[in-house]
Amino acid sequence: KYTFKSVYKCTITQYIQNKRMHEAEHILLNTDLNINQVAQIVGYKNASRFSELFYKNTGLLPNEFRKNLNL
DSSP: OOOHHHHHSSOHHHHHHHHHHHHHHHHHHHOOOOHHHHHHHTTOSOHHHHHHHHHHHHSSOHHHHHHHHTO
């Protein structure tokens, strides 16, 4: 019997978070939306929590990510 974790090598929560962060990266690179707007679009009500998780995932805060990749 297959489980989500055996197929995707992560928990459902981690999978969803990874999808959200990937979408956030795309939005940060392709729009001028502020961090609060990006956080809400990808499903976070709290921009601080979004920034914390984005940092854990990428090693950069959302604004740093945008600046570094838009040089």
